[in-house]
Amino acid sequence: MRDRTLWTWHIGAGVVILVLLGLHMAIMHLDATLGIFGTEGAEPVEWESVVTRAQSLFFTVTYVLLLGAALYHGFYGLRNILLELNPGAGLRRTINVGLSLAGLALFAFGTWAALAAPGAATMAGG
């Protein structure tokens, strides 16, 4: 894929991270502050809250999207750092393929974890 396309995805992933990480911060860490808007609920790290989120389609989709965006953004950055070490053509290809495979493997594992979470929560008595 050409560098222009990769870079555009990199910027797009950055925007997705900004939005979804903002959402994550708001839900997980700013619950007390957001209480002033009358949105007080259960403690976000309590088991019931975790299970509720794990069983919610919205949160599952959000987790997978955030995972994909963060992995792409991070691995693209790592690729740039490695390519600036001026590797030869063969090593350059190895870096591209290696990072793509590593990113895909981590994405597959993370997606599996997000999809398996509702079942695991039910089995654990959630």
Add this chain to the structure above:
Amino acid sequence: MADTSPRQVTFHVRRYEPGVDREPHWEDHRIDVLPGMTVLDGLWKVKELSAPSLAWRSSCRMGICGSCGMLINGRPRLACNTQIAELASDVVAVGPLPNFGIIKDLVPDLRPMFEMHRDLMPYLIRDDAQEQDDPTGEYWQTPHELEHYLQFSYCIKCGCCMAACPTVATDPQYAGPMPLGQAHRYNSDTRDAGFGQRREVLSGGSGPWRCHFAGECSQVCPKGVDPAKAIQLMKRELVSDLLRLRRRRPPAALAEEPHGTRREDIVPAPPRTATEA
């Protein structure tokens, strides 16, 4: 009255002759410096008095030709455009521009820069092949359209921006600020229709994607050009094109021949005061 007496300054000059020297070395030359002397004047004096084989490039002596780019006291500058007094030091360290090979002493090998410059087609490209090969006239352009690229056209290709760029220092594939800035200059010209051709080069690994936006290129440019801005604008244009958001426009049309009647009351030009030899 201003002090016009000479003062002693040491020129700390980097010397290297491939095939003769194993590696570059430094030489010191003390010279008398008068107010108003530039680094280029100082180099001429060094060459005249103590180092006749010292080599560098220079031509116009007025910051126009872009030949005398050098690393002067740690910063890429034009030797002809740098007063020794403005350096405020008794030592003037002069070396060849970094990020280039060395042909001899202070002469950098600028070929990679100009080859990339050529690859990015720094000239007007028309969509009509016949008009491209045999232009029939001038093309319309408003002053407002000219403003879009005017500052980038002040580039004199001295290579100072390339010498200051941290990405050029580490990534030989990266085109660098001068060729990219000039590609943007022509892409922004309303008379040009070459965006599609330049895009083929710019979308790849030598395009603007590796720019870290350190901004050093714009800091050191002796002509006040802002290549870092050109590179960011170019990224925006290329991404807009990828997302099909770029507004396509035909290149500016040929300007019509002047029409109407000639005014009769124009005062004639005065007679020539010089005769041709």
